[in-house]
Amino acid sequence: xxxxxxxxxxxxxxxxxxxxxxxxxxxxxxxxxxxxxxxxxxxxxxxxxxxxxxxxxxxxxxxxxxxxxxxxxxxxxxxxxxxxxxxxxxxxxxxxxxxxxxxxxxxxxxxxxxxxxxxxxxxxxxxxxxxxxxxxxxxxxxxxxxxxxxxxxxxxxxxxxxxxxxxxxxxxxxxxxxxxxxxxxxxxxxxxxxxxxxxxxxxxxxxxxxxxxxxxxxxxxxxxxxxxxxxxxxxxxxxxxxxxxxxxxxxx
Amino acid sequence: xxxxxxxxxxxxxxxxxxxxxxxxxxxxxxxxxxxxxxxxxxxxxxxxxxxxxxxxxxxxxxxxxxxxxxxxxxxxxxxxxxxxxxxxxxxxxxxxxxxxxxxxxxxxxxxxxxxxxxxxxxxxxxxxxxxxxxxxxxxxx
Numbered sequence: 001x002x003x004x005x006x007x008x009x010x011x012x013x014x015x016x017x018x019x020x021x022x023x024x025x026x027x028x029x030x031x032x033x034x035x036x037x038x039x040x041x042x043x044x045x046x047x048x049x050x051x052x053x054x055x056x057x058x059x060x061x062x063x064x065x066x067x068x069x070x071x072x073x074x075x076x077x078x079x080x081x082x083x084x085x086x087x088x089x090x091x092x093x094x095x096x097x098x099x100x101x102x103x104x105x106x107x108x109x110x111x112x113x114x115x116x117x118x119x120x121x122x123x124x125x126x127x128x129x130x131x132x133x134x135x136x137x138x139x140x141x142x143x144x145x146x147x148x149x150x151x152x153x154x155x156x157x158x159x160x161x162x163x164x165x166x167x168x169x170x171x172x173x174x175x176x177x178x179x180x181x182x183x184x185x186x187x188x189x190x191x192x193x194x195x196x197x198x199x200x201x202x203x204x205x206x207x208x209x210x211x212x213x214x215x216x217x218x219x220x221x222x223x224x225x226x227x228x229x230x231x232x233x234x235x236x237x238x239x240x241x242x243x244x245x246x247x248x249x250x251x252x
Numbered sequence: 253x254x255x256x257x258x259x260x261x262x263x264x265x266x267x268x269x270x271x272x273x274x275x276x277x278x279x280x281x282x283x284x285x286x287x288x289x290x291x292x293x294x295x296x297x298x299x300x301x302x303x304x305x306x307x308x309x310x311x312x313x314x315x316x317x318x319x320x321x322x323x324x325x326x327x328x329x330x331x332x333x334x335x336x337x338x339x340x341x342x343x344x345x346x347x348x349x350x351x352x353x354x355x356x357x358x359x360x361x362x363x364x365x366x367x368x369x370x371x372x373x374x375x376x377x378x379x380x381x382x383x384x385x386x387x388x389x390x391x392x393x
Contacts, residue, residue, distance in 0.1 A: 108325075108327060108328065110324075110327065110328040110331050110332075111327070111331060113281075113331055114331070117279075150328075
């Protein structure tokens with residue numbers, strides 16, 4: 001899939017980072033596929049990095065895995081559920097790699113500043129903040145696009161996770177559901193609002209995906225979504241250039 | 253009323269030392285500033301940089317005015333850096349200024365506290381109106 005994604009991103013002229021997880025620690029069921037494990041998984045990621053010449057990112061759910069993850073990956077990711085765990089944030093900071101920090105579904109965007117400060121306190125100032133949806137009651141996520149400018153107030157770039165945002169967490173008993181039909185709508189909305197990056201999980205056979213089968217985007221739709229995202233992004237920059245940066249009713 | 257010899261008293265003789273009033277780092281959040289103000293029982297916090305240079309002040313009045321103006325939830329308000337809601341160019345006084353001048357200045361500006369800074373804009377103390385007036389009147393603390 002890395003090769004297919006690379007060709008698409010080259011055609012659309014969007015720089016990209018490959019992401020896979022070697023141990024998914026927040027599956028809904030004890031029987032769900034967890035991944036290949038630390039050693040095997042990182043070897044595969046390292047091979048992808050070498051073979052395709054692309055930067056890679058992976059998340060880690062145990063502070064003890066931080067060091068090994070940072071040695072192999074160009075960027076390390078802190079899972080949304082763990083976004084306020086001091087031990088994970090410390091381990092991520094100590095890798096000295098840029099950190100992809102996802103906003104927990106339970107967190108307000110302004111409280112992500114606390115997590116940012118924990119990372120900074122450990123000497124790392126390279127952070128990307130991502131919105132992946134916010135719980136609206138049980139088993140339902142919604143996207144408040146205000147999350148993006150609010151998190152950007154930290155001074156760090158922001159990202160929108162389009163595929164996890166349409167997840168219906170554990171809505172199917174022991175598996176999460178998802179409403180993939182809304183991915184393009186949310187991508188356009190987030191990019192129009194203003195993001196520095198997009199995050200999407202894609203698969204060439206979603207029905208047989210071993211994880212997030214109900215939320216991954218079929219790779220056949222990737223190019224059309226990226227082309228729209230790029231067009232909206234360029235339009236936004238054009239508008240900002242024409243009318244100036246957003247500065248409406250800002251507090252003095 | 254004559255205040256006699258107290259006429260020549262200097263700000264440095266009456267000001268509160270740095271450990272007696274809230275002095276917070278520029279990256280402290282508003283909630284921490286409010287806590288510090290509560291602990292010291294003063295309605296002011298001074299915000300300084302790493303070199304102790306005064307960057308701003310935040311007072312009870314500033315917070316009161318902001319409460320009426322800021323429409324964001326309290327949880328978002330509290331996590332803002334205090335400096336965001338601070339007065340960035342506060343009225344200050346020098347330690348060598350006379351107390352009388354300082355008190356007159358407070359009367360003129362309708363304020364109760366004056367951050368005391370040296371010639372390098374480093375915070376060296378805080379002059380609070382109450383002890384200042386007592387000193388001018390010759391009333392022992």
